[in-house]
Amino acid sequence: MLLRGRRRRRRLEVTSLLLALLCACSQGSGSRSPDGGPSTENPGPTPGPVDGGLGADLDPSELDPASHGGTLTFESIGAPGWYPSRRDPATGPCDAYQGTGCCLSKHTIEGNELTPWDEDLIVTLRGPMKVKQFAVYQPEGDSKGPWNLVSSWDARSPKSPEGLHFEGNNTEAKGFDGVIGTECLVDVSTSEDFTCGPGSAPYCPPQGSGKKKTWGWSGSKLFVMLATMPHAGSLGQACSQGSNGNWFDAPWVGLSHGELVRAGAFGGCHCYAKEPDKWYLGDGCGQFNVFEVVNDNNDFRNLDVFSTNMFGYAGYVGEGPCGSKCNVSTLGGEADLIDKATSAEAARGAVASPTRGPGAALRRPVSGYRYFLILLDVPSRTVQLALIHPLNVPASVGALLPGLPARMEASTVEAVRTMRLPR
Secondary structure, eight states: OTTHHHHHHHHHHHHHHHHGGGGGGGSOOOOOOTTOOOSSSOOOOOOOOOSSOOOOOOOGGGOOSOOOOEEEEEOSOOOOEEEEEEOOTTTOOOSSEEETTEEEEEEEEOOOSSTTTTSOEEEEEEBSEEEEEEEEEEESSSTTSOEEEEEEEETTSTTOOBSEEEESTTHHHHOOOSEEOBTOEEEEEESOBOOOSTTOSSOOOOOOTTOOOBOOBOSSEEEEEEEEOOOTTSSSOOSSSSSOSTTTTOOEEEEEEHHHHHTSSOTTSOSSSSSGGGGGGOOSSOEEEEEEEEOOSSTTOEEEEEEEEEEETTEEEEEOOOGGGOOOTTSOTTOOEEETTTSSBOSSOEEEBTTBOOSEEEBOOSSSOEEEEEEEETTTTEEEEEEEOTTOOOGGGTTTTTTOOSEEOHHHHHHHHHOOSOO
16 A cells, blocks of 8 residues: 555654553453454455365475474454544544545444454555465354355466455456565455445445455454565566665565555545544554564664564554564574564564563565464454464364365364464
8 A cells, every 4th residue: 555655664653652542452342242243333244155175285396494483472452442434425424534525434442352453354465475375264153163264265276266356466457376576565355345435334435347346354364375475586576666665575464454455545535543644643443564574774674574563543562673683694494483682583482462562573484485374363352473384384273284174163273373383
């Protein structure tokens, strides 16, 4: 999205302000649906299950030596509050903000169970990146029951995605082939149509002929992606004009609210901040930088490790880039999780909360593939992130990896949630 680079450069300036909002995180749960569904009044459709699993896609020639893996676990996530949600100016209500052609309504959230990340979310991928498989699982009814594969894509049959829609980097015309060049962006969502135009809520302007907007995934969800992120110049056609851009050679996996993505390049009316002109505060629906390599062409630049943080109306959770303070040049390829204080391999999976950072960072895989796991579990208020080497899959999640089945028991999802890699 157009403004993301500028937001990154200003983020450290507003961290202290965002942290002041964290007090809301200790409030009560409020009411929720019996199945632990999302807090939004209009969560969107739930994709149906995909027939058959994906199966393993492991070419030995593309794998580097086995590494130890790594996890970042975010606990006690969610808070009551509100963010501005776009509405049709002709119908409103415009009780949060009103400007020329811009109408924002207060979207009130009463609960704290992973709010607002239990809502309609869309994934954005930024290159350089090569994806082999992409899968999304969601619970069947109650979160304690089986989880189904609801959306999938496989590089072995790239023209046949199941329950997925790709947008950006000319994927609408060509389809997605798994290769994303440096500074290129691809949004990944469900294939369920979102009808824009008059009266749509959240509002998005009418689309031109042949253009399509779609829903993201609501409620609990598990994203699994098999990917590698080699340095720029070795993969795909670049979307940059040179090497001086703040996104150059900086892959990113992000989660954003569906209405923010459907707004295009943010524009002048969006949910990102409570006042669109003060977008740099990020105090609205915010964004989740799940795996982000930061290249700001300053002391915070580090092309070897990911920064992980989420921010919005409830405050800032996680940690920004460690820049030159994290030096992984002396580490062997077996280390996937870095202790930010020592630049050594972390002894154990890191745990964070709204009041403390993880103190660790996941390492960018530049020469081999890793499974990227993103679990957003609503009832436990937990976000679990993991990097797992295809040759070193923990036995506890063997029912998920590398087979990526059509269905799995809730016990396997619980095993994902409680992993603490590398130990």
